């Protein structure tokens with residue numbers, strides 16, 4: 001029997017349940033289906049597409065070391081996938097297809113259509129659980145609903161993981177590969193996608209080896225210090241594993257295991273840095289489970305329906321200044337420059353810039369969400385949507401609308417010496433540690449740095465009123 005492992009957001013060979021299952025069925029061919037028009041529609045970043053392509057090259061070598069050929073199909077959109085997959089299966093006498101489930105609405109529609117068509121032609125298709133620590137839909141409240149609040153959700157996850165610990169699927173054994181076709185050549189670039197700057201590429205070596213090297217370094221040097229360091233964007237205090245988790249070059253289970261090794265097998269007690277980092281993995285889990293449980297989230301709907309009535313400002317010029325890092329609030333501008341230059345932004349700053357956009361500028365969170373997707377190398381629907389809805393106070397367990405971050409205070413607190421600001425805003429480098437967070441009008445003029453787009457105090461009140469009036 002010949003089987004396929006269809007790779008999607010799981011670009012690894014270890015802890016890869018779909019690959020394990022395909023190999024149990026028989027001789028296995030690996031498949032990736034590129035769909036550039038669909039990626040454009042989802043607003044994926046060129047940096048992300050490039051990172052994934054480089055990851056696919058690494059994956060191909062790993063698969064070939066197991067005698068598994070890697071095939072590449074290209075269609076425009078996901079609605080073209082079922083036919084293309086069927087034709088491929090028929091050409092190669094495939095009897096079973098294995099993949100790890102994805103939870104967005106479009107992804108589920110695509111998979112259902114594939115399942116039906118393949119089944120009609122006598123080919124089985126099986127979805128496995130490979131993207132999260134726990135199967136979405138398996139963590140429910142006492143009344144069988146989805147958790148909408150993070151803390152009890154995380155508690156329930158921890159309980160489940162204690163009673164049934166996550167098991168890592170082992171590295172598969174080499175198959176003999178006799179009679180299988182050879183691998184396809186993979187493209188170096190995708191037509192229609194600009195290639196990112198080489199320095200951006202260099203910052204994100206792709207593939208599972210690179211992911212594990214990053215995880216090891218973080219486990220050795222920073223995980224135990226996660227609590228004091230994680231909120232300071234000038235410090236290497238977080239793992240920067242998000243692009244690898246989003247593409248599946250590393251699994252959440254592998255991260256959990258690494259954390260448990262540092263913490264002598266514990267997930268809930270022991271070193272606080274480690275347990276807090278595990279809590280971050282559970283935030284990722286929370287948003288994945290929400291996307292599964294509430295399909296409307298994949299369709300631009302707010303988690304709190306009443307917030308759909310917020311009257312957002314139509315302010316394209318203000319939005320453009322935010323995108324370009326020219327708001328006149330140094331921490332916001334520095335963070336936006338970090339995003340556009342590196343494809344990544346520190347979590348504290350994602351919250352700061354998202355709150356600034358949705359509260360101080362009162363601009364629709366969907367615009368910010370889409371801009372992030374167009375630039376993030378770790379862009380991922382569930383986490384991005386969750387983060388934006390948290391910041392905009394439209395989400396499940398979101399910031400209360402009356403608790404608006406003051407970006408200048410955030411800057412003073414989390415970048416007290418202005419190290420991050422000086423790196424990204426060299427034009428302000430000569431200012432004192434005190435002034436750099438909010439330069440005087442004279443300094444702004446002298447340094448050619450813009451005045452603030454809006455007054456932070458009055459714009460805060462405007463946002464609170466816009467939300468309060470919903471009642």
Ligand SMILES: Cc1cc2nc3c(=O)[nH]c(=O)nc-3n(C[C@H](O)[C@H](O)[C@H](O)COP(=O)(O)OP(=O)(O)OC[C@H]3O[C@@H](n4cnc5c(N)ncnc54)[C@H](O)[C@@H]3O)c2cc1C
Pocket residue numbers: 230238239240241242243245246280281283284285287345346347348350351354372376378379380381383384385386387388391
């Ligand atoms: C407005 C906004 C948008 C965001 N968009 C994305 C996105 O598109 N993709 C993405 O992966 N994350 C997103 N996040 C979550 C978070 O900012 C990043 O996961 C984190 O900054 C990645 O850095 P790290 O790998 O060093 O994280 P670490 O602090 O080392 O955390 C480890 C892992 O836990 C997960 N994680 C950590 N914090 C969160 C969180 N708040 N929500 C969900 N997962 C989390 C990530 O997978 C991360 O790699 C967003 C947050 C906000 C506020």
